[in-house]
Amino acid sequence: MTSPSMFSMFRCLIWRDLLLAWRRRTDVLATMFFFIIVVSLFPLGIGPEPQLLRTIAPGVVWVAALLASMLALGRVFGNDYEDGTLEQLLLTPQPLYLVVLAKVLAQWLVSEVPLVAIAPLLGLQFGLSQNTLWVMTISLLLGTPVLSLIGSIGAALTLGLRAASVLVALLVLPLYIPVLIFGAGAIESSVAGNEAQPYLFLLGATLVLALAFAPWATSAALRISLE
Amino acid sequence: MLEVINLECVRGDRTLFKDLNFAADRGTLIELRGPNGSGKTSLLRIICGLATPAAGEVRWQGKNIRALGEEYSGSVAYLGHQNGVKHELSALENVKLASGLSGCALTREQCQELLTRVGLRQQNLPALLLSAGQKRRVALARLLSINATLWILDEVLTSLDDTAIRMTRELISEHLENGGLAIIATHQELDLSVQRVQRIELA
Numbered sequence: 001m002t003s004p005s006m007f008s009m010f011r012c013l014i015w016r017d018l019l020l021a022w023r024r025r026t027d028v029l030a031t032m033f034f035f036i037i038v039v040s041l042f043p044l045g046i047g048p049e050p051q052l053l054r055t056i057a058p059g060v061v062w063v064a065a066l067l068a069s070m071l072a073l074g075r076v077f078g079n080d081y082e083d084g085t086l087e088q089l090l091l092t093p094q095p096l097y098l099v100v101l102a103k104v105l106a107q108w109l110v111s112e113v114p115l116v117a118i119a120p121l122l123g124l125q126f127g128l129s130q131n132t133l134w135v136m137t138i139s140l141l142l143g144t145p146v147l148s149l150i151g152s153i154g155a156a157l158t159l160g161l162r163a164a165s166v167l168v169a170l171l172v173l174p175l176y177i178p179v180l181i182f183g184a185g186a187i188e189s190s191v192a193g194n195e196a197q198p199y200l201f202l203l204g205a206t207l208v209l210a211l212a213f214a215p216w217a218t219s220a221a222l223r224i225s226l227e
Numbered sequence: 228m229l230e231v232i233n234l235e236c237v238r239g240d241r242t243l244f245k246d247l248n249f250a251a252d253r254g255t256l257i258e259l260r261g262p263n264g265s266g267k268t269s270l271l272r273i274i275c276g277l278a279t280p281a282a283g284e285v286r287w288q289g290k291n292i293r294a295l296g297e298e299y300s301g302s303v304a305y306l307g308h309q310n311g312v313k314h315e316l317s318a319l320e321n322v323k324l325a326s327g328l329s330g331c332a333l334t335r336e337q338c339q340e341l342l343t344r345v346g347l348r349q350q351n352l353p354a355l356l357l358s359a360g361q362k363r364r365v366a367l368a369r370l371l372s373i374n375a376t377l378w379i380l381d382e383v384l385t386s387l388d389d390t391a392i393r394m395t396r397e398l399i400s401e402h403l404e405n406g407g408l409a410i411i412a413t414h415q416e417l418d419l420s421v422q423r424v425q426r427i428e429l430a
Contacts, residue, residue: 005330012327023315023353084309087277088369092328093301227278 009094010102017106020079027075032114035068039122050127057126058136058187065115065140065183066176069147072111073168076103076148076155077222086159087226096219104145104152104215112144128191135190135200142203143183149214150175156221178206228252229274229377229408234283236269243269244429247283251410253376254403256421259412261429267412268308270429271379274410275305287377301330304375306383310366314355318347318365321354326372333372341368346394359386367395378402378409 021028042060043053080086089099119140120133128136154172158164186199234247243266251257259267272278274285276292276299285292292299312321319338326333333341342350345364354362363386370378378399384392396419399409403421411417 008332009328009330012324012332016324016328019320020313020315083313084307084311085313087305087307087309088311088325089328090277091275091300091303091305093297093330095297 006094006098009092010098013089013099013102014106017103018110021106021110028110028114031068031072031111032118034071035064035115036118036122038064038067040125043125053126054128054191057123057128058184058191060126061119061123061136061140061187062143062180062184065119065144066147066173066180068115069112069144069151070169070172072107073151073155073172074165076107076152077159078155078164081159081225086222090222090226096222097215100152100215100218100222104148104218107152108145108148112148116140116144132187132190135196136187138200139183139186139196139203142200142207143179146179146203146207146210147176149210152218153214153221156218156225159222159225179203182206228288230286230289231274232284232286234270234273234285235281236266236273237281238266238269249425249427251408251425252423253406253408255408255423255425256399256403256417256419257410257425257427258417259410259427259429260414265429267429268381271305271307271381271410271412275303275379276300277305302376303379304370304373304377305379306366306370307381310362311369312354312362312365315353317351317353318342318357318368319350321365322368322372325369329373331372331374338368338372341371344368344371346391360388360391363387364391367398371398376407378407380409380411382412382414384413384415
């Protein structure tokens with residue numbers, strides 16, 4: 001198998017998933033509105049105290065991002081599993097690692113990038129400064145791919161199970177904790193006027209680790225689930 | 228070309244089959260028969276490489292399919308109980324994307340030709356609106372688009388009408404004449420005018 005054709009298959013799979021997401025765009029919009037509503041409920045519930053809002057903003061934004069990405073996990077492999085196209089994907093002449101990577105990348109583009117794009121607007125509700133908004137966006141850009149990558153392991157493991165959505169949450173949320181700590185930490189230190197860079201570097205390191213290992217784990221989980 | 232050696236399949240605590248041996252060369256049709264629950268689908272999934280056998284191995288051109296990996300899956304086309312057709316996409320998009328994913332991307336015209344060959348006229352309708360038989364036809368067109376040597380077909384004739392059944396028979400015969408290999412699990416009589424047929428009965 002030559003590498004140009006492998007690349008074209010990779011592109012073809014991403015294109016397929018983006019097309020499917022476009023045909024079912026209500027699913028994608030639902031995730032985004034969930035994120036918007038959860039983040040907006042806090043200023044409404046807690047009241048317009050600027051100092052308090054600035055303190056809770058990092059945690060609120062990141063916890064909402066975690067929950068929203070959980071919502072999208074069932075769709076990564078679920079639909080393909082039900083109609084048998086996942087079997088067909090496993091039988092294509094490309095390494096399963098690349099199939100998984102393409103699917104996770106497409107899922108990130110469809111479900112997470114809109115959240116990252118809307119987050120600065122939501123941050124305004126918490127009275128965050130412009131510098132902090134930048135830090136928040138960068139931390140989300142680095143952290144959300146990790147969520148998609150780790151989440152794909154859980155999604156693959158719970159394929160075809162009855163209580164899949166609950167099980168995914170129990171499996172995946174504990175693994176999200178490092179991302180939550182580093183992501184919220186970056187915004188917190190920026191709010192406090194400190195350097196956010198160390199946290200962002202840590203997030204970057206988690207991303208590299210997740211990129212290297214999560215697709216392998218997901219591939220193995222898919223093989224087990226489809227047995 | 229394809230060898231099955233001492234294959235054993237266990238489901239739960241029940242042994243479905245044991246010490247199963249057969250070999251087939253190009254141009255051979257393997258007919259797989261047996262009552263419901265005798266392990267036909269399990270055997271096909273093992274030969275695809277989707278499932279692992281409890282013991283024994285499957286060899287393709289002398290090598291274990293586990294070791295061959297993607298090289299093997301490139302020469303296999305599997306049509307199981309599920310069609311593998313995306314409901315949100317039209318028949319044409321389904322075939323075009325499937326061919327692209329298998330590494331031999333076809334043009335729009337070539338895909339239209341394949342779909343016309345399997346007798347599907349509603350090529351631009353979302354597959355959701357097609358009948359069960361029509362979806363099966365899309366799956367057959369996909370099978371043709373991948374250009375594989377080994378066809379693994381599980382109850383391929385279900386929900387097809389008389390014309391489609393005749394057409395499927397022709398497609399299989401043609402595939403075998405062109406040096407392909409096919410394994411078919413079926414309850415119906417296939418009546419193919421092929422010279423080399425191997426029957427395997429699972430108890």
